[in-house]
Amino acid sequence: MKTELTIYNTLTRKKEKFEPINPPFAGMYVCGPTVYGDAHLGHARPAVTFDLLFRYLKYLGYKVRYVRNITDVGHLVNDADEGEDKIAKKAKLDQVEPMEIVQKYTNSYHRNMRQLNTLPPSIEPHASGHIIEQAAMAKKILENGFAYEVNGSVYFDVEKYNKKNNYGKLSGRKLEDLMANTRELAGQSEKKNPFDFALWKKAEPEHIMRWTSEWSDGFPGWHLECSVMSTKYLGEKFDIHGGGLDLQFPHHECEIAQSKAATGEDAVKYWMHNNLITIEGQKMSKSLGNFITLDEMFSGKNDLLEQAYSPMVVRFFMLQAHYRSTLDFSNKALQASEKGLQRLLKGIETLNKIKPSAETSVDLNSLKEKSFNALNDDLNTPILIAHLFDGIKLINQINSGDETINTDDLKELKSFYKLMVFDILGLKEEKGESETDTKFEETVNLLLNIRLEAKKNKDFATSDKIRDELNKIGIVVKDKKDGFEWELK
């Protein structure tokens, strides 16, 4: 390999060479979902992005610990002053236990992540399992003088912190601007400043998720869990912290402040942010109500969808854009990705059927080098995929006899495509996963073999009938030189 992995660090706004703090170990923490609703397209982007990074770091030989949390407590539903726990609110609506909600949506999240072929993280800690640690961190920040207690709640003192530190360095904000732009709401707040954030929040009587602490019966502030769980499992200083761009401020900014206030050190070496998915140019969000859940995506059951899109199509769609670009959802774009993915996978099938020659006429080293260079350049998967398509063209030319490849190079090319497409990009074939599917496939194959017989006997009436009837059912038949293929419409 000619180049080394560089990644874009949001903190420095530059691409930096990736050099882990304690090689060969590499630690990465990614903000996971709040499990109070179905996972949607937006959840898939960081999951796929950081799954790619996880896979690639492992390929590069690092011993990677990938931590992704489950937020099952602590996010406030309204503003920090009056809010109640998001999960508790939903639980009341549904008249069930909060932890039942948590379990339900954790399960469906895991199912969706498996469908997207993301590898499970090394550790998936729950916020609710780390209340004690969160209280301890709040206490430490309090002792260090960067927080204050009011009526059983503990708030982070941003102004004081900012005197010696730079609050806003990740998101490029200045405290003065924040002060100038924040209008105080009629003096209702317990906080010294509106931009102070809760480390511990006293629970209102109706608040059902609560824990005892020295300040009050309450719950931890919503930024604290990530600071606690990342450093608990990766160390006070660790390599990569990832998440969606929308978490940059205030969430990640607060994490930085908390860690610094607690330990005196910056915890994170590389901050990475994936960009957002938009729908018709607008961000998908709860408040706009324009989000598409992954289950809807995979089943096609949403009015915005013209058809179902398989998990691998969704994954490929995301990989065809760079993770730091916004990606606009549209049926046209997804359909283009579907076709493109088919072409890529078909090319690999062709590759597996190629017969070697004595000589190699194609330049494999160039292909490989360009591909790794793309990946090393801040995970530039669209460029990588472009090169893989160039390679597919070569494969087709070899297959048709216009180019040649020898036995060793063929073997190498096969393992290269397996590595890139399946191991690193994390794509996979999606056919025949259940027993019913298998039997169904055999049935269709049986019919098509009969059709093949009919064709050989020039009984085109029969052969066309089988083809047309299958087409009516929604099975498209494609003839090949020496056989057939079919797919569901």
Add this chain to the structure above:
RNA sequence: GGUCGCGUGGCCGAGUGGCUUAGGCAACGGUCUGCAAAACCGUGUACAGCGGUUCGAAUCCGCUCGCGACCUCCA
């Protein structure tokens, strides 16, 4: 209002000073085929506008227009 980012050919989407006609999809032409489809091969169209810097800009600078994100729960 403050901060940040974006505007590339029919669509998606890379590219940040001169040689990538990026790539995918669509379109068109061809090969193949009993026919059709598929597959494969080939081809075209571009850098929001205006001005500036430069021998040279999609790429740097300025302005204009348009769009978006964050500042509030959100991946």
